[in-house]
Amino acid sequence: MVATTMPLISSLISKLPDDFPAYTFTPADDFFWSPEKQTVFYVQESDDEASLLHELAHALLGHASYHKDIELLDMERDAWHHAATDLAARYNVSIPVDQVEDSLDTYRDWLHARSTCPHCAATGVQTKKRDYKCIACFTKWRVNDARVCALRRYTLPN
Numbered sequence: 001m002v003a004t005t006m007p008l009i010s011s012l013i014s015k016l017p018d019d020f021p022a023y024t025f026t027p028a029d030d031f032f033w034s035p036e037k038q039t040v041f042y043v044q045e046s047d048d049e050a051s052l053l054h055e056l057a058h059a060l061l062g063h064a065s066y067h068k069d070i071e072l073l074d075m076e077r078d079a080w081h082h083a084a085t086d087l088a089a090r091y092n093v094s095i096p097v098d099q100v101e102d103s104l105d106t107y108r109d110w111l112h113a114r115s116t117c118p119h120c121a122a123t124g125v126q127t128k129k130r131d132y133k134c135i136a137c138f139t140k141w142r143v144n145d146a147r148v149c150a151l152r153r154y155t156l157p158n
Contacts, residue, residue, distance in 0.1 A: 012049050012091055013042065016056065023059050033058035035065070050083065050095040054103075057082035068126050069114055073107045080104065110151075114143045118153045131156070 016025055028041035031051040040055045057079040066072045080103065084095040115132055117124050122136035133140045140156040 009042065009044070009046050009049055009052055012052060012093065013044075015091070016040075016052075020056065020059070023056070031055050033063065035059075035063065049091070049093045050088075050099055053083040053087040053091065053093060053095070054079050057087060067129060069111050070126070073104070073111055076104060076107050113151050114153070117141070118155055 013025055017023075022038065024037065024039040026039050026041050027044035029043065030041065031043060031046075031048070031054070032041050033039075033055045034041065038059070040052070040059055042052045042055065046052075058075065061075070061078055061082055063075045063079065066075060080095075080100045084100065087093070088095045112123075115124050115126065116122075117132075117134035117137060117139050118141055119139040120134060120137045122134050124132040124134040124139075124141070127133050127140075130143050130145075131140065132143065138158060140158060141153045142156055143154075144152045
């Protein structure tokens with residue numbers, strides 16, 4: 001008979017609903033926080049306790065929406081900081097700095113791609129929720145949401 005072990009996340013997830021009754025914890029295909037549902041989604045078959053605490057940190061910090069793309073990066077940084085400094089100690093979880101930086105790098109790369117001018121490749125500035133303007137050649141463009149899909153940039157008339 002082969003002994004099976006539960007992923008490390010099972011032990012942690014068994015504590016969180018009692019400690020944070022305002023939130024629901026639901027298995028899913030990925031880790032994410034849904035402010036509309038007040039639900040932390042997690043990968044049940046995972047041992048990635050750090051990502052679970054990171055998503056819980058979004059909930060505890062009241063992260064719901066953002067207006068400028070840089071605000072999303074700020075929220076991600078703040079959630080990792082809260083998870084690593086407060087929640088990790090409380091639950092005796094180690095959050096590797098490399099994991100935090102790798103995760104933040106994906107958002108930095110996302111932000112850089114969105115803000116790169118499709119005409120001259122200079123860095124633009126965000127003027128509205130999904131609109132950018134190049135400070136070098138004055139091209140304007142609109143981006144799609146592109147957090148979980150391919151980035152698209154559409155040039156706008158000047």
